[in-house]
Amino acid sequence: MNTELKVLVVDDEELARLRLRGLVQDCPSPKAQVVGEAANASQALVWLADRPCDLVLLDIHMPGLDGTQLAARIKQLPHPPAIVFVTAHAEHALQAFDLDAVDYLTKPVRRERLHAALQRVAQRLGQPHGAARAPAEAADEPVIVVNELGRKVRVPVSEVLYLKAELKYVTLRTATHTHVLDDALTDLEQRLGDRFLRIHRNALVARKALRALERRVLPAEGEDEAAEGWVVRVAPVDEWLVVSRRQVAAVKEAIAEGGL
Structure with missing residues (x-):
């Protein structure tokens, strides 16, 4: 355009x-x-x-x-x-x-x-008429728009498992794909609302994807010695993400509310 x-x-x-x-x-x-x-x-x-x-x-x-x-x-x-x-x-x-x-x-x-x-x-x-919304996409389904290899991909928020800040980018994870965003994690948190829980300064997780919370020995950062900390399992990808100490109670509550 x-x-x-x-x-x-x-x-x-x-x-x-x-x-x-x-x-x-x-x-x-x-x-x-x-x-x-x-x-x-x-x-x-x-x-x-x-x-x-x-x-x-x-x-x-x-x-x-x-x-x-x-x-x-x-x-x-x-x-x-x-x-x-x-x-x-x-x-x-x-x-x-x-x-x-x-x-x-x-x-x-x-x-x-x-x-x-x-x-x-x-x-x-600049897109052809009607290309902004995929035909199969539900009219009331909010999405996150990802620019990927010169094309726009609209990822339904309901499919997002977590968003994790890494270096200058944010990784968006679904059950089948990993996308990279250049949005700030704080902006995404404001846009997504209560469906997602901030578990760490670098990660937002869909409440419905939170599963087991465990205490484990975490990898050392810099010259610090390895120390115990909390991690939570994200389903269905079976990945574990670090939980900050101040967010442990909120994660426990979210898991309990999910009936798990």
């Missing part, structure tokens, strides 16, 4: 709209321009009735219709723009992806995260 992205910013806070305008204009690639602003859902719907745009940067908590309700209305338009939610609240992440949002950013928005979201929008708009 060679043309400039046309962006509508919807947020009830003027300073938030001003900051987003500046971040959008600073994006080196893809080029993007804020072509309109709205302080609430009613203003946004009036604006969209007369003018097209490629993307709506959408706050969630607003007077009147909230952002998720507005997103549902936008999806009914003849040519709906892409949606990226921008909010101070992380608890709506799964609902946002149910609405086929391209991304979910939490305030204060980091420049690199917004630019990554704009790149995802450009990639989606």
Whole structure:
């Protein structure tokens, strides 16, 4: 896609709209321009009735219709723009992806995260019509989009067993595949919500995949001597991941709630 992205910013806070305008204009690639602003859902719907745009940067908590309700209305338009939610609240992440949002950013928005979201929008708009969602994918199934060998792979969140930060990347593991993401683990944790549990500073695990918790001798780090620590088994791949001491109680509780 060679043309400039046309962006509508919807947020009830003027300073938030001003900051987003500046971040959008600073994006080196893809080029993007804020072509309109709205302080609430009613203003946004009036604006969209007369003018097209490629993307709506959408706050969630607003007077009147909230952002998720507005997103549902936008999806009914003849040519709906892409949606990226921008909010101070992380608890709506799964609902946002149910609405086929391209991304979910939490305030204060980091420049690199917004630019990554704009790149995802450009990639989606550059695909043939209908390629953004696989035909067999359930309409209400949230996904994680993986860029792999020049193509986009949409991994259903229900298939994700764990996400583990390693060096500059995050490994996403399903029962059959391993994918590599360049998203930050903290951002993924905010987007995925309560389905996943942070077991260590470098790992998120799907609650349903947690199995046995054991105490074992762990490999030494650096010059430290090997010491005992906690590990949890992730099913069905039968892999063991290290659990930090502060998260042991939470992992025990999650396993107990799973009836295991």
